Structure formats: C-alpha cells, structure tokens
Amino acid sequence: MAQYAAFAALSARNVGRRFGPSFSCASTMSSAPGRLRPPGWPTVPGWGHHGTVDALESPCRVCGSRSGERLEAGWACAVCGWCVGEFIDPDLPLPRVDVVYYLRRGSSVKIGTTFNPRQRFAALAHDEVLAFELGDRTMERARHADFSEDRLGTSEWFDLSPRLRAHIAALAGGRDPWDVHARWLADALRKARGGSL
Numbered sequence: 052m053a054q055y056a057a058f059a060a061l062s063a064r065n066v067g068r069r070f071g072p073s074f075s076c077a078s079t080m081s082s083a084p085g086r087l088r089p090p091g092w093p094t095v096p097g098w099g100h101h102g103t104v105d106a107l108e109s110p111c112r113v114c115g116s117r118s119g120e121r122l123e124a125g126w127a128c129a130v131c132g133w134c135v136g137e138f139i140d141p142d143l144p145l146p147r148v149d150v151v152y153y154l155r156r157g158s159s160v161k162i163g164t165t166f167n168p169r170q171r172f173a174a175l176a177h178d179e180v181l182a183f184e185l186g187d188r189t190m191e192r193a194r195h196a197d198f199s200e201d202r203l204g205t206s207e208w209f210d211l212s213p214r215l216r217a218h219i220a221a222l223a224g225g226r227d228p229w230d231v232h233a234r235w236l237a238d239a240l241r242k243a244r245g246g247s248l
C-alpha cells in the first residue's frame with residue numbers, strides 16, 4: 052500500500068542508528084507532564100513543544116518526511132510525530148485507520164470512507180483532498196445525513212455549500228490533510244505496538 056511505502060525502506064541496520072536499539076521515545080515522552088495540544092489533534096508525544104526543526108538523517112519510517120523536531124527525549128518526525136529510532140516490526144499486521152474523506156472536484160465534494168485513501172483516490176477523478184475525519188461507515192452515514200440538503204441526487208457527491216465549506220474548514224484547521232492522516236497512522240502504530248501515546 053502506497054502510504055506504507057516507507058516501511059519497505061525499513062532495515063535492521065538503520066534501527067536505533069541515532070539512539071541505540073533500546074531507545075524508546077514513546078515511553079520516555081509519556082512521563083513528560085502537561086503538554087498542550089490544539090483541540091482535535093491526536094495525542095502525539097511532544098506536541099506543543101516547539102523545539103528545533105531540522106532535516107532528519109533518513110526519511111521518517113511512517114510518513115517519509117525528512118523534517119524532524121528536536122524534543123527533550125530525542126528527535127521526532129515533525130509531520131507525524133514518530134520518534135526517530137523507534138522500531139517498527141515489519142512482520143506485524145499494519146493498523147487500520149478508517150477515515151471519512153472530503154474530496155473536491157470542481158464545485159462538488161465527495162464524502163466517503165476508506166482505510167486506504169491513496170489507493171482509493173487513485174481510482175477517483177478529483178481536484179483536491181480537502182480534509183479527513185476519523186470515522187468509518189457510521190460517521191460517513193451521519194455526514195451524509197448532516198448535509199442531505201446539499202446532496203447531488205443519490206450519489207456520494209455534495210454541493211460545496213457555505214455550510215459544508217465551513218465544516219471542512221473546521222476539520223482541516225489550515226493543516227495539510229495528509230499530515231493529519233500521517234499523525235493518526237503513527238498513533239495507531241504506537242497503540243498497536245503497545246506504546247504510550
């Protein structure tokens with residue numbers, strides 16, 4: 052799957068390159084008290100600590116970003132928050148993150164759900180990914196009901212009305228939707244491996 056492309060680059064010789072194999076950013080960061088996060092942000096170690104931002108030696112294993120942030124316990128990816136040196140077991144099943152997406156084409160928006168947005172969008176003609184929202188079919192149905200007045204026929208496409216535009220803007224919060232998605236993926240990976248968030 053495309054969003055896991057970074058996993059393919061994982062190799063044992065790179066694990067712990069900077070901090071050693073026993074380094075655990077998540078467990079170290081969980082003891083740090085009272086980090087502030089904007090409302091709606093997933094819990095990410097070190098969020099709110101505006102440390103030095105610099106290029107990482109190698110791309111983040113979760114999202115592929117090369118932007119890193121210096122935290123008290125070490126370096127973390129500035130995009131998804133994954134800690135540099137934190138091991139990802141390539142033999143374990145990857146976590147599933149269901150999202151509701153808002154995909155614009157012209158003046159219409161498709162509201163749908165997927166756990167593999169890159170693959171899904173490859174099959175959908177569109178102009179722009181506007182936002183993601185954590186949720187599965189239940190959330191998708193709720194959003195279809197919320198914006199039923201803007202629905203184009205019986206399709207999953209909706210007129211980009213001021214109300215829908217405001218909803219999407221609130222979800223996106225001015226952030227790159229893919230950065231938000233990468234954070235959720237990193238959080239799911241931490242949960243799957245039993246780490247603290």
Ligand SMILES: [Zn+2]
Pocket residue numbers: 111112113114115116128129130131132133233
């Ligand atoms: Zn990352």
